[in-house]
Amino acid sequence: MRRSLGRYELTRELGRGGMGVVWAAYERDQGREVAVKLLPPRGPGAERGTLERRFLREARLTSRLKHPGIPAVHDHGSHEGDLYLVMDLVPGRALDSVLASDGPLSVEHAADVARRVADVLAYAHGEGVVHRDLKPSNLMITPDGEVKVLDFGVAAALEPQPGETRFTAANATPGTVVYMAPEQAVGKTVPASDLYSLGCVLYELLAGEPPFTDASPFMLYHRHASEPVPPLAERRPEVPDGLRKLVEALLEKRPEDRPASAEEVAALLAAWSPARTQVQSPSGMSATTTFAHPRLAEMAALCRAGHPARALEEYEDFMATPGLGRADRLAARVGAALCSGALGRSREALEELRSVLAEQRSLLGPDDPAVLDTRYEIAVLLVRTGQRHAAAELLRRLADDEEENQRAEGFRRGRSRSLLERLNRMT
Structure with a gap:
């Protein structure tokens, strides 16, 4: 087997599928590791020049996508008859591997992954690019919990124009039938087709399997x-009713019946996937106040990365530590409550946070960032438990407090106002 591609030394195979083989490679000129995707052989009788020109055109189009959730495309071309893309080598695990080993995600983690993907789609659609092959194996979870969407433009490059011969393996329709929108299966791909695929992915993240799983491609076309x-x-x-209804809306048969845009989907998903806040050192310095213990940030990150049960156990062990400061104990109680919420015990988490809030206000003062964070998490849990009126009232007060509070910097500024606006749209 050949182990080189021009200046790229292929070091190990990372994966393969109907749309190509991905290798880790060493780029000698730049002295770096990259990912190289080799596209499958053309079908019999394919017009090589026409297909290669269109592939390179699509590759140039997608190489201009600049988004944290999209691996950068560094190079593309043809070498000894093989078409290839050279991209960032993304560390982590593909989502299909995560599902196979760990099972369905928590409601909060599933919504967070889908929200991040919707953010990427909103950007790409704004740039005129449709993914066409969204599926768990094209979604990477990095070690720090970020989500990367792979293979932008590959399906578009393989989609034949009228009169052209396909050059995918076995002349198959580009895309993956298990996650393919009904209109895409008959050659009419639109941005809403990506939303249907996202609905299939989110369904699988929550249920453990896609909505339709028959082995026959024809039957899958029919069922979709x-x-x-x-x-x-x-x-x-x-699964909360609101999130379930959103999945159903994404899986509507007609594109016009789905949500209007990926941006709208991301905004709706934020109600179940609030941006997690880093546990910070208490800023109210008094005789009884200590800086936050370093383990608190580690446990918060573990919960954010989709392991709330393990993080909850660590929080409980931590709270049993002799001589633990009051501020650290309160921060741990908040973290443990958020883990409970991620495990579906939203009402239990809500009651615990309300209890913690009273003590935080007494110890840290009403303007401390930790107090603002707890109030925000309470609002999110109110939304998730169906108490939208109460959530709206809390968010209105909190938005004013965050805007007036000089210590509410960075991500806190505007977050409550933004969530309130999304809540108003949902209702």
């Missing part, structure tokens, strides 16, 4: 186009 989606509530009863 004409059969009702199996009720998510039967496979995962604890």
Whole structure:
């Protein structure tokens, strides 16, 4: 087997599928590791010049996408008959591997992954690029919990124009049938097709399997186009009604019946996937106040990375530490409550945070960032438990306090106002 591609030394195979083989490679000129995707051989009789020109055109288009959630494309071309893309080498695990080993994600983690993907789609659609092959194996979870969307433009490059011969393996329709929108299966791909695929992915993150899984491609086409989606509530009863309805809206058969944009989907998902806040050192310095223990940030990161049960156990062990300062104990109680919420115990988490808030105000003062964070998390839990009126009232007061509070810097400024606006749109 050949181990080089021009200036790229192929070091190990990372994965393969119907749309190519991905290798880790060493780029000698730059002295760095990259990922090289080799596209599958052309189909019999394919017009090589036409197809290669269109592939390179699509590669140039996608190489201009600049977003933290999209690996950068460094190079593309043809070498000894093989078409290739050279991209960032993304560390971490593909989402299909995560699902296979760990099972369905927590409601909060699933919504957070989908929100991040929707953010990427909103950007790409704004640049005129549709993904066309969104699926768990094209979504990477990095070690720090970020989500990267792979293979932008590859399906577009393989989609034949009228009169052209396909050059995908076995002349198949570009994309993956298990996650393919009904209109895409008949050659009419639009931005809303990506939203349908995102709905299939989110369904799988919550239920453990996609909505339709028949082995026959023809039957899958038929089921996506004409059969009702199996009720998510039967496979995962604890999914909040609002999130379940959003999944159903994403999986509408007609593109015009789905949400209007990926940006709208990201905004709706934020109600179940609030941006996690780093546990910070208490800033109210008094005789009883200590700086936050370094383990608090580690446990918060563990919960954010999709391991709330393990993080909860660590929080409980931490709170049993002899001589633990009061501020650290309160911060740990907040973290443990958020883990409980991520595990679906939203009402239990809400009651705990309300209890903690009273003590935080007494110890740290009403303007401390930790107090503002707890109030925000309470509002999010009110939304998730269906108490939207109470959540709106809390967010209105909190938004004013955050805007007036000089210590509410960075991500705190505007977050409550933004969530309130999303809540108003949802209602």
